[in-house]
Amino acid sequence: MNGKKAAEAAAKRAYFKGQLKKIKKGVKMEIDPNCKMEVDPKTAKYKTAKNKKTYYFCSKNCFEAFMKK
Ligand SMILES: [Zn+2]
Numbered sequence: 001m002n003g004k005k006a007a008e009a010a011a012k013r014a015y016f017k018g019q020l021k022k023i024k025k026g027v028k029m030e031i032d033p034n035c036k037m038e039v040d041p042k043t044a045k046y047k048t049a050k051n052k053k054t055y056y057f058c059s060k061n062c063f064e065a066f067m068k069k
Contacts, residue, residue: 030055034062 022029022040029038037058041047044056046063057063 032056032058032062034066 027040027042030041030044031037032039033055035058039056039058041054041056044058046057046060048055048057048063048067055066057066
């Protein structure tokens, strides 16, 4: 097997394992309204409240793009 592919598969498995752990722990993921990526509200550095809802962002870029709208 191709070494790079094997590494990618292992990374994918680790990622899903991590996601599964979060689901089992009951961590609710928020969706970044700019890029639609899942963001963990506990670790999100960028967030804002708008229309009585709190929005979480994966990065400063997404936060700024959302605020410009
Ligand atoms: Zn984002």
